[in-house]
Amino acid sequence: MAEPLIEARDLRLALPDLNARPLFGAAPRVEILKGLSFDVARGRVLGIVGESGSGKSTLGRCLVRLLEPTGGTLRFDGDDITHADTRALKRHRRDLQMIFQDPMSSLNPRHSVLRLVEAPMRLYGVANAEDRAREVLERVQLGGAFARRYPHQLSGGQRQRVGIARALALSPRFILADEIVSGLDVSTQAQIIRLLERLVDEMDLTLAFISHDLSVIRRLCHEVIVLRAGEIVEAGPTAEVFAAPKHPYTAELKAAIPLPDPDAGWLSQP
Numbered sequence: 001m002a003e004p005l006i007e008a009r010d011l012r013l014a015l016p017d018l019n020a021r022p023l024f025g026a027a028p029r030v031e032i033l034k035g036l037s038f039d040v041a042r043g044r045v046l047g048i049v050g051e052s053g054s055g056k057s058t059l060g061r062c063l064v065r066l067l068e069p070t071g072g073t074l075r076f077d078g079d080d081i082t083h084a085d086t087r088a089l090k091r092h093r094r095d096l097q098m099i100f101q102d103p104m105s106s107l108n109p110r111h112s113v114l115r116l117v118e119a120p121m122r123l124y125g126v127a128n129a130e131d132r133a134r135e136v137l138e139r140v141q142l143g144g145a146f147a148r149r150y151p152h153q154l155s156g157g158q159r160q161r162v163g164i165a166r167a168l169a170l171s172p173r174f175i176l177a178d179e180i181v182s183g184l185d186v187s188t189q190a191q192i193i194r195l196l197e198r199l200v201d202e203m204d205l206t207l208a209f210i211s212h213d214l215s216v217i218r219r220l221c222h223e224v225i226v227l228r229a230g231e232i233v234e235a236g237p238t239a240e241v242f243a244a245p246k247h248p249y250t251a252e253l254k255a256a257i258p259l260p261d262p263d264a265g266w267l268s269q270p
């Protein structure tokens with residue numbers, strides 16, 4: 001079998017406990033990720049699911065090395081990047097992109113859509129940034145006049161498409177999407193998920209998709225890991241995990257899936 005793009009082995013993260021305020025000495029450390037092992041295979045979508053506070057975002061930030069793990073090993077494309085410093089990471093930065101939950105807060109309101117999508121390419125000195133930006137905007141169905149618009153002139157779904165276009169602009173090897181449809185209404189969510197499905201197919205993307213919403217995970221992700229209090233309680237192909245949850249926590253999560261919205265046909269599909 002091909003080597004996975006991302007390999008996490010016994011990944012750990014302990015941070016000074018922000019809730020502890022000792023009078024003397026250093027704050028005690030709190031273990032947020034407690035030894036996670038999993039792979040993200042090339043061209044696949046890994047779902048990371050779990051209740052609020054289970055460590056999903058912290059894990060995501062480790063995967064794109066915005067956070068440095070304090071234990072275990074993280075490999076990207078065969079390279080050990082667990083403790084890679086800024087210089088060593090520079091080579092991988094453009095390959096590890098992120099899409100955020102709230103596109104508005106990550107988009108400069110004074111820049112046009114075209115400029116927003118060009119920005120990461122200009123940073124890396126990519127040739128023909130404007131042509132490439134227009135091409136990527138077409139891919140996320142924001143072609144034509146959208147290029148001249150500003151974030152406040154866009155709907156929530158369109159802003160999230162700009163976020164996706166920015167992440168795609170540098171043709172990264174891996175994209176982390178952290179709760180990117182949570183703020184959207186159900187039919188816009190469905191459109192964004194369909195778009196991502198298409199992009200994964202067409203562009204052979206490798207994605208980690210964080211969500212607390214199992215119906216979204218079930219639709220998009222090939223594999224899933226279920227986190228609880230910083231540990232993986234269940235992992236495997238999404239269909240198998242949901243068909244026969246082995247852990248009571250997954251069964252509990254499954255039981256909490258909201259009833260399908262009759263207006264959102266995709267939710268009711270198997």
Ligand SMILES: Nc1ncnc2c1ncn2[C@@H]1O[C@H](COP(=O)(O)OP(=O)(O)OP(=O)(O)O)[C@@H](O)[C@H]1O
Binds near residue numbers: 018019051053055059
């Ligand atoms: N420096 C810190 N000190 C203490 N606790 C922390 C620190 N950083 C994060 N945490 C805690 O770690 C846990 C994991 O947080 P994280 O944001 O990764 O969870 P999450 O699953 O993404 O939650 P949500 O779905 O609410 O975003 C939370 O309980 C959070 O409060």
